[in-house]
Amino acid sequence: MSVKFSPGLEDTIIKQTSLTFIDGINGILRYRGYDIEDLVKNCIFEELIYLMLYGDLPNRQELNEIKEKINKNYQVPEEVIRMIYSLPREANAVGMMESAFGMLASIYDPKWEKTLNRDVAISVIAKTATITANIYRAKEGLKPNNPKIKSTYAETFLSTAFDRNVSEEEISSMNAALILYADHEVPASTTAGLVACSTLSDMYSSITSALAALKGPLHGRAAEDAFNQFVEIGSLNKVEEWFEEKIIKGKNRLMGFGHRVYKTYDPRAKIFKSLAESLSKKNEKANEYFKIANKLEEIGIKHFSEKKIYPNTDFYSGILFYSIGFPVYMFTALFALSRVLGWCSHFIEYVEEQHRLIRPRAIYIGPEKREFKKIDQR
Numbered sequence: 001m002s003v004k005f006s007p008g009l010e011d012t013i014i015k016q017t018s019l020t021f022i023d024g025i026n027g028i029l030r031y032r033g034y035d036i037e038d039l040v041k042n043c044i045f046e047e048l049i050y051l052m053l054y055g056d057l058p059n060r061q062e063l064n065e066i067k068e069k070i071n072k073n074y075q076v077p078e079e080v081i082r083m084i085y086s087l088p089r090e091a092n093a094v095g096m097m098e099s100a101f102g103m104l105a106s107i108y109d110p111k112w113e114k115t116l117n118r119d120v121a122i123s124v125i126a127k128t129a130t131i132t133a134n135i136y137r138a139k140e141g142l143k144p145n146n147p148k149i150k151s152t153y154a155e156t157f158l159s160t161a162f163d164r165n166v167s168e169e170e171i172s173s174m175n176a177a178l179i180l181y182a183d184h185e186v187p188a189s190t191t192a193g194l195v196a197c198s199t200l201s202d203m204y205s206s207i208t209s210a211l212a213a214l215k216g217p218l219h220g221r222a223a224e225d226a227f228n229q230f231v232e233i234g235s236l237n238k239v240e241e242w243f244e245e246k247i248i249k250g251k252n253r254l255m256g257f258g259h260r261v262y263k264t265y266d267p268r269a270k271i272f273k274s275l276a277e278s279l280s281k282k283n284e285k286a287n288e289y290f291k292i293a294n295k296l297e298e299i300g301i302k303h304f305s306e307k308k309i310y311p312n313t314d315f316y317s318g319i320l321f322y323s324i325g326f327p328v329y330m331f332t333a334l335f336a337l338s339r340v341l342g343w344c345s346h347f348i349e350y351v352e353e354q355h356r357l358i359r360p361r362a363i364y365i366g367p368e369k370r371e372f373k374k375i376d377q378r
């Protein structure tokens with residue numbers, strides 16, 4: 001077998017999938033054949049959970065059944081909640097999620113079994129809502145909250161986090177964000193999780209691996225960094241000057257721009273932009289950030305479009321999360337809340353249908369054989 005060197009694994013196909021289709025040239029994203037635009041407009045997140053895990057959109061009865069299963073799984077072991085509240089308030093939110101999933105891996109350690117895998121995934125997805133909500137509460141210095149079960153996953157999550165009545169617009173925006181971030185084929189995080197589950201390590205441990213990869217600024221953290229650019233710019237009349245200084249002269253990357261696969265406008269960014277625009281109208285500060293982002297986008301596209309670098313999903317998502325009431329430090333954790341669905345779906349597809357231990361090779365470029373010298377002769 002010939003082995004090819006592929007830094008960044010760019011030209012490596014790691015698995016086959018029936019889950020997510022991306023056309024990076026024409027800006028198309030589909031989950032199991034459905035356009036992302038149709039799913040965001042018409043579905044609640046629970047329908048997407050069913051679609052990804054079972055292959056088709058649910059009918060009413062199937063939807064009720066999966067909702068019931070999710071509702072039974074929101075509860076998280078007491079030790080995990082205690083651990084979250086025992087960490088310093090400055091602790092990184094995704095790091096806290098990693099710790100929580102590390103604990104769940106040690107408590108549950110489930111085997112991979114066709115009859116159980118989807119139930120484990122539902123447990124992961126439900127528990128992530130309670131964990132993420134309580135990470136927000138712990139970091140804000142609030143008291144732990146048991147899951148406040150409402151009629152949808154998005155509402156349950158927001159109610160558990162904020163402990164207040166949440167508006168229909170906040171719920172529908174959260175629901176849209178959950179669908180938009182749910183899966184994206186095999187980015188670094190999904191690949192990291194696949195490496196772990198290819199050893200048949202359990203689903204919770206594989207989620208921990210995926211979280212570790214998501215945490216980085218070139219992947220999940222980009223939404224925080226993109227939003228921090230708008231904060232740093234501060235006002236609409238400073239956008240051009242900032243771009244000149246930071247991006248052109250300073251040679252920094254414009255965060256929330258560029259993508260390994262999309263060589264055009266990311267279809268998720270289009271939807272996030274329109275949701276962020278409408279939701280931010282109710283929050284003066286968020287609306288200012290939206291206007292700054294819009295101007296920065298215009299300048300960014302003018303400068304980068306020749307290189308096929310356009311806004312990605314993380315450019316506007318932060319404005320939506322901020323408008324709902326989340327601080328910047330939660331943005332990557334909110335990305336993870338949604339992406340656990342994609343991770344679990346890919347892990348199950350891989351283990352059940354095409355399992356093989358992932359073990360690439362490296363080319364040795366170190367010294368030739370050397371004579372060993374005992375410590376006193378070195």
Ligand code: CMC
Pocket residue numbers: 187217218219220222252253254255256257258259260261307309312313314
């Ligand atoms: N700003 C400025 N220049 C850029 C950017 C950017 N955001 N993205 C790519 N480039 C340039 C880069 O400097 C390089 O230029 P040159 O060929 O002159 O050296 C060229 O484009 C190719 O860059 P690359 O890093 O080799 O390309 P990649 O496929 O590895 O890039 C990326 C993908 C996402 C790492 C990169 O676009 C980036 O760093 N973007 C900013 C961070 C970001 O927004 N990440 C979120 C990605 S989408 C959500 C997710 O999947 O998590």
